[in-house]
Amino acid sequence: MAIIVFIAFVVLVVGLSFYLGRKAKSSSGYYAAGGRIHWGVNGIAFAGDYLSAASFLGICGLIATVGYDGFLYSIGYLAGWVVALFVVAEPLKKLGKYTFTDAVDANYNSRGIKLTAAISTLIVSLCYLIPQMVGAGVLVEPLLGIPHAWGVIMVGVIVITIVATAGMASTTYVQFLKGGLLIIFSTILVWTVMNRGLSTQPDQGGKVPFYQYAQVPASITDGKIQSDELEILEQVEVSSGLTFVLANYQGQENWWHAIETDDTLMLQESQSVAIKPEGKWINGAPESETNKLRQVGNLEQIRGEKQVETGSLSMVNFLASITDKNTTVRTWKNSSFNDAAGDKVTVYYSSDVPGDRYMRPGLKFKVEGTLLERLDFFSLMLALFLGTAALPHILIRYYTVPSPASARKSTIVAIGAIGFFYILTLFMGLGAIANGVMNPADSNMAAPLLARSFGELLFAIISAIAFATVLGTVSGLIVAASGAVAHDLFDRYLQIKMDDRQKVTAGKISAFVIGGIAIILGILFKGMNVSFLVGLAFAVAASANLPAIVMLLFWKKTTARGIAASIIVGIVVSLGLIAFSPELYSLYGLNPLEAPVPISNPGLISIPLSFITLVVVSLLTQKKGTRVLSTPN
Amino acid sequence: MLHEPAKPVKKDPAGPYKQRLGIWMFLLYALFYAGFVAINLLNPEVMGTIVFAGLNLATVYGFALIIAALIEALIYNAMCHKKETELEEKPEGKA
Numbered sequence: 054m055a056i057i058v059f060i061a062f063v064v065l066v067v068g069l070s071f072y073l074g075r076k077a078k079s080s081s082g083y084y085a086a087g088g089r090i091h092w093g094v095n096g097i098a099f100a101g102d103y104l105s106a107a108s109f110l111g112i113c114g115l116i117a118t119v120g121y122d123g124f125l126y127s128i129g130y131l132a133g134w135v136v137a138l139f140v141v142a143e144p145l146k147k148l149g150k151y152t153f154t155d156a157v158d159a160n161y162n163s164r165g166i167k168l169t170a171a172i173s174t175l176i177v178s179l180c181y182l183i184p185q186m187v188g189a190g191v192l193v194e195p196l197l198g199i200p201h202a203w204g205v206i207m208v209g210v211i212v213i214t215i216v217a218t219a220g221m222a223s224t225t226y227v228q229f230l231k232g233g234l235l236i237i238f239s240t241i242l243v244w245t246v247m248n249r250g251l252s253t254q255p256d257q258g259g260k261v262p263f264y265q266y267a268q269v270p271a272s273i274t275d276g277k278i279q280s281d282e283l284e285i286l287e288q289v290e291v292s293s294g295l296t297f298v299l300a301n302y303q304g305q306e307n308w309w310h311a312i313e314t315d316d317t318l319m320l321q322e323s324q325s326v327a328i329k330p331e332g333k334w335i336n337g338a339p340e341s342e343t344n345k346l347r348q349v350g351n352l353e354q355i356r357g358e359k360q361v362e363t364g365s366l367s368m369v370n371f372l373a374s375i376t377d378k379n380t381t382v383r384t385w386k387n388s389s390f391n392d393a394a395g396d397k398v399t400v401y402y403s404s405d406v407p408g409d410r411y412m413r414p415g416l417k418f419k420v421e422g423t424l425l426e427r428l429d430f431f432s433l434m435l436a437l438f439l440g441t442a443a444l445p446h447i448l449i450r451y452y453t454v455p456s457p458a459s460a461r462k463s464t465i466v467a468i469g470a471i472g473f474f475y476i477l478t479l480f481m482g483l484g485a486i487a488n489g490v491m492n493p494a495d496s497n498m499a500a501p502l503l504a505r506s507f508g509e510l511l512f513a514i515i516s517a518i519a520f521a522t523v524l525g526t527v528s529g530l531i532v533a534a535s536g537a538v539a540h541d542l543f544d545r546y547l548q549i550k551m552d553d554r555q556k557v558t559a560g561k562i563s564a565f566v567i568g569g570i571a572i573i574l575g576i577l578f579k580g581m582n583v584s585f586l587v588g589l590a591f592a593v594a595a596s597a598n599l600p601a602i603v604m605l606l607f608w609k610k611t612t613a614r615g616i617a618a619s620i621i622v623g624i625v626v627s628l629g630l631i632a633f634s635p636e637l638y639s640l641y642g643l644n645p646l647e648a649p650v651p652i653s654n655p656g657l658i659s660i661p662l663s664f665i666t667l668v669v670v671s672l673l674t675q676k677k678g679t680r681v682l683s684t685p686n
Numbered sequence: 687m688l689h690e691p692a693k694p695v696k697k698d699p700a701g702p703y704k705q706r707l708g709i710w711m712f713l714l715y716a717l718f719y720a721g722f723v724a725i726n727l728l729n730p731e732v733m734g735t736i737v738f739a740g741l742n743l744a745t746v747y748g749f750a751l752i753i754a755a756l757i758e759a760l761i762y763n764a765m766c767h768k769k770e771t772e773l774e775e776k777p778e779g780k781a
Contacts, residue, residue, distance in 0.1 A: 121745070121748075124748055125748075127752075128751050131752050132715070132751060132755060134755060134759075135712060135719075135758065138759055138762065139709070139712035139762065140712055143698075144705070147698070369739050372740070372741055373740025374740075376736070376745065409742065410734075412745060413733040414726050414730060414733055414744060420726045420730040427727050430723075430726065431727060434723045438716075438719060458766075458767075461762075461763060461766065462763065465756075465760065465762075465763050468756050469759075472752040472755060472756050476749060479748075606705075
């Protein structure tokens with residue numbers, strides 16, 4: 054079923070591209086869909102562009118694993134549209150033609166701006182492409198049963214086909230279709246979640262029996278953990294307060310988590326994956342069709358009751374039940390180490406969080422932590438707020454509508470559609486953890502797995518839409534990136550003589566190359582949360598592009614050199630800070646505590662630095678970079 | 687059917703008005719957003735306070751930020767549209 058719906062979707066999308074391809078023979082048609090898209094269609098296509106793998110897969114997964122902190126992304130992503138509407142939409146439509154570079158360079162005709170803005174577009178698009186491709190692999194793996202890398206390659210090939218056939222025209226209609234379907238079916242999914250209600254022993258509608266993890270008392274003597282009910286074979290202290298024991302329980306060896314309270318020590322059954330010379334072992338036995346990691350997540354207590362089913366709930370009651378201080382949410386964490394035999398072991402262990410703690414910020418972003426941890430949170434919220442209006446694949450959508458008023462109206466439609474969807478993410482994420490559908494090894498599949506608990510048809514449709522989500526966003530990004538290469542660099546910066554047909558061909562060749570790079574990056578970054586990666590793309594966009602856009606609109610002393618310098622500083626500083634951040638150190642396999650940059654989100658430093666650079670360089674180059682046109686009004 | 691023809695962008699007499707209005711509305715929303723971030727940074731426990739029908743401040747404020755964006759957007763569009771219509775009828779008028 055899932056495969057049939059999935060293939061039908063892909064055929065529909067690719068067929069649409071070939072149909073529209075006949076209308077995209079000129080560069081205006083290829084890069085801006087001829088500037089003839091209706092604002093209503095463009096508004097939903099905006100939603101399609103924006104509600105990427107990060108929104109659908111990443112945010113729902115984050116909410117399920119870290120509660121309200123995941124919803125902060127929804128709030129920040131939506132707030133960014135306010136900047137796009139009130140500051141950027143209409144002026145950008147008036148200034149530009151096909152690309153972000155066109156708009157920034159409109160008043161200057163500067164080679165420096167053309168080069169730096171094109172590079173910035175390329176880098177931001179690639180940063181944004183990585184999480185989309187990672188999301189594609191994650192999605193296709195369980196859906197079609199093929200490895201992550203093949204999933205990424207498949208998406209890459211389909212997207213290159215879409216973009217190379219019809220550019221922005223096909224991308225727009227793919228986005229419209231996908232954006233509309235995503236909102237409709239997410240609404241249906243949330244309705245079914247409310248209808249099912251909450252249970253302390255969720256069984257996915259009777260399809261998957263609830264698994265009760267065992268807990269036994271233990272004691273500790275001279276640092277050694279002992280239990281009358283388990284035969285303890287090995288003990289590993291991963292870090293202070295985090296200890297696991299390998300124990301024989303009912304004839305099976307598995308890892309248990311030691312939970313120490315004031316006066317008691319308990320051992321809690323966990324799940325584990327061990328990489329042995331003979332292959333992968335799950336929970337003490339070789340991996341097989343019947344022996345896989347169990348899906349996890351449930352509410353241990355609902356409003357203080359330990360065995361309860363609420364039945365159908367209203368949306369407010371659903372949230373209030375989870376927010377209650379006497380509700381306990383069982384979330385799952387993981388920890389990796391080498392066992393005594395030298396095999397790499399990853400233990401997935403439960404962590405019970407009170408509902409009132411789970412439903413306010415602090416589980417991921419340490420808002421009650423050190424000053425640096427608080428600044429990291431502030432930095433993320435700043436980048437999310439300022440990043441949207443600086444994303445090249447969003448900005449180019451302003452050129453597909455006929456007038457500045459249409460640009461404004463399409464942004465408002467986008468705010469309505471995107472805002473509604475982001476409210477739904479909270480219910481989908483909470484629904485995933487409360488219904489016990491989470492894959493402990495990968496949070497990105499929360500929403501599709503939640504859909505599967507309601508039947509294969511809904512799973513198939515939601516997965517196909519999620520896949521279309523990736524296709525659509527990647528298409529938009531590749532159009533933006535290929536425009537930067539073919540239009541900004543080849544045509545305008547290098548001034549290579551090309552007729553209109555050759556310009557389209559150059560765009561298509563660029564799309565092939567960028568699509569290839571995206572495939573490689575999607576394979577390399579496997580395993581990282583896609584929403585976190587998108588957060589970084591926002592920081593790079595806000596640092597490199599936003600100061601240029603804002604200052605050229607509102608500060609008359611802005612010069613071409615000031616803009617070029619601010620773009621360079623924004624890119625270099627934001628990427629540099631990310632490269633040496635704790636999160637990337639973890640990806641390199643290094644100790645994150647040794648990372649030279651103590652925060653993971655660079656916006657707090659890189660955005661102001663880019664603004665300051667623009668002001669200083671502009672003031673120093675007043676005579677050299679004067680405007681050739683006035684700001685349009 | 688749905689599509690309008692592409693139009694060359696002409697001078698917009700309502701431009702300065704819309705730009706001023708946009709900045710004020712942006713500042714208003716930025717203040718609201720800054721309040722959310724500030725509470726989280728300065729007094730995060732307050733976010734757990736139950737404020738409405740069992741929902742805490744974090745949830746209510748988060749939803750309010752999303753809904754406020756749409757309400758402001760609709761007001762902005764209505765005011766821009768009104769000014770555009772007004773100046774189209776009186777082309778010599780100043781924004």
